[in-house]
Amino acid sequence: MSRISVLGLGAMGAALAATLIRKGHSVTVWNRTAARAEPLASAGATIAATPAEAVAASDLTILCVVDYAAAGAVVAEAQDALRGRDLVNLTNGTPREAKKLAAWAEEKGAAYLDGGIMAIPPMIGEAGALILYSGTDALFERHKPSLDALAESRYLGDDTGLAALYDLALLSGMYGLFSGFLHAGALVASSGRRVGDFLPLLLPWIEAMSGTLPDLADKIDNGLHDRSVVSSLAMQAIALENIAKASTEQGVAPDFIEPMLRLAARRIAEGHGSGDISGVIEVIRRKK
Numbered sequence: 505m506s507r508i509s510v511l512g513l514g515a516m517g518a519a520l521a522a523t524l525i526r527k528g529h530s531v532t533v534w535n536r537t538a539a540r541a542e543p544l545a546s547a548g549a550t551i552a553a554t555p556a557e558a559v560a561a562s563d564l565t566i567l568c569v570v571d572y573a574a575a576g577a578v579v580a581e582a583q584d585a586l587r588g589r590d591l592v593n594l595t596n597g598t599p600r601e602a603k604k605l606a607a608w609a610e611e612k613g614a615a616y617l618d619g620g621i622m623a624i625p626p627m628i629g630e631a632g633a634l635i636l637y638s639g640t641d642a643l644f645e646r647h648k649p650s651l652d653a654l655a656e657s658r659y660l661g662d663d664t665g666l667a668a669l670y671d672l673a674l675l676s677g678m679y680g681l682f683s684g685f686l687h688a689g690a691l692v693a694s695s696g697r698r699v700g701d702f703l704p705l706l707l708p709w710i711e712a713m714s715g716t717l718p719d720l721a722d723k724i725d726n727g728l729h730d731r732s733v734v735s736s737l738a739m740q741a742i743a744l745e746n747i748a749k750a751s752t753e754q755g756v757a758p759d760f761i762e763p764m765l766r767l768a769a770r771r772i773a774e775g776h777g778s779g780d781i782s783g784v785i786e787v788i789r790r791k792k
């Protein structure tokens with residue numbers, strides 16, 4: 505059993521605290537709006553009056569608030585208690601924000617580990633939940649058994665920004681899927697059909713197309729966009745153009761597909777129309 509403090513009891517922080525209590529840890533909690541701590545107190549948590557009191561109560565403090573502005577405000581209130589403590593920040597943010605907070609916490613004498621939660625609150629403590637970590641490896645090793653109570657723990661390395669970068673990259677993949685689904689749904693709905701009835705076609709299609717990703721990743725990693733091309737970018741750009749055109753004809757906003765069409769057009773204009781769609785990453789990689 506470890507002594508763990510949780511700062512921030514929104515949907516996610518409350519799920520983290522409740523899981524740690526359920527798994528037998530001694531949990532201290534703090535939240536800006538104190539009333540949100542009460543259900544956790546009923547479940548066995550100790551309520552701290554201030555962030556500093558919470559940090560002082562445990563060897564390990566987990567911070568999970570809405571964004572880095574809030575995270576900065578909370579840890580600033582706890583700064584005098586941080587020396588010699590371990591701080592794990594699971595607030596979603598950018599790699600730069602993570603590194604800045606790590607430097608600040610280390611200056612105050614705390615060890616810092618950053619994390620990205622790849623789960624929604626009901627998944628915490630259940631199979632399928634994953635939390636990515638990066639930063640101080642000794643902290644990760646010290647508390648891995650406690651962190652494993654929350655989710656599968658994956659340590660990415662001592663570059664503090666990596667967990668945030670991988671978290672956002674995974675979310676980018678997810679939002680690409682959601683955006684494509686919403687656009688596909690709008691096209692289907694424009695015919696008066698139900699989106700739910702379209703899913704038996706869409707789901708296996710997405711699964712089949714996911715199967716092409718290892719080949720695309722290999723082409724990207726080795727810079728071989730012209731190797732064994734089955735579907736050229738020039739051909740695929742016509743499909744993209746047709747999606748945009750059909751959207752307008754059907755009264756559907758083409759806004760989702762147009763950026764991809766523009767990226768493909770730039771790659772083709774640079775002479776790579778016969779290459780694979782993997783080559784579009786070379787345009788994306790370059791800051792405009």
Ligand code: NDP
Pocket residue numbers: 512513514515516517518535536537538540568569570571573574575577578594595596597621622623624625
């Ligand atoms: P909520 O909106 O449910 O809770 C926000 C929390 O931040 C509350 O505890 C709130 O306190 C606190 N907060 C906001 N502003 C301040 C401030 N200025 N000072 C102190 N505390 C503040 O968010 P979630 O719990 O869902 O999300 C927390 C983090 O977890 C986010 O970074 C999110 O991206 C991440 N996450 C969430 C997931 C989800 O599905 N919910 C999934 C994966 C990651 P108060 O109660 O006083 O308002």
